[in-house]
Amino acid sequence: MINNNERIRIRRQMQRRIRDVVAERRRARQLESPAAPTADPETTDSPALTTA
Numbered sequence: 001m002i003n004n005n006e007r008i009r010i011r012r013q014m015q016r017r018i019r020d021v022v023a024e025r026r027r028a029r030q031l032e033s034p035a036a037p038t039a040d041p042e043t044t045d046s047p048a049l050t051t052a
Helices: 004-032 041-045
Strands: none
Touching: none
16 A cells, blocks of 8 residues: 555656656757747647648
8 A cells, every 4th residue: 555655756756757758848849840939839739630
């Protein structure tokens, strides 16, 4: 059985890993397309969906 302190530690560790992955993906996205507009993030993901 996991006690409360271990549960909190594991949750914080998971959140830290998620933040690291999100930051890494954000950096990679900015490096591959520095001229892309950052005001509307939905439009940066939609071109792959609109190609028919």
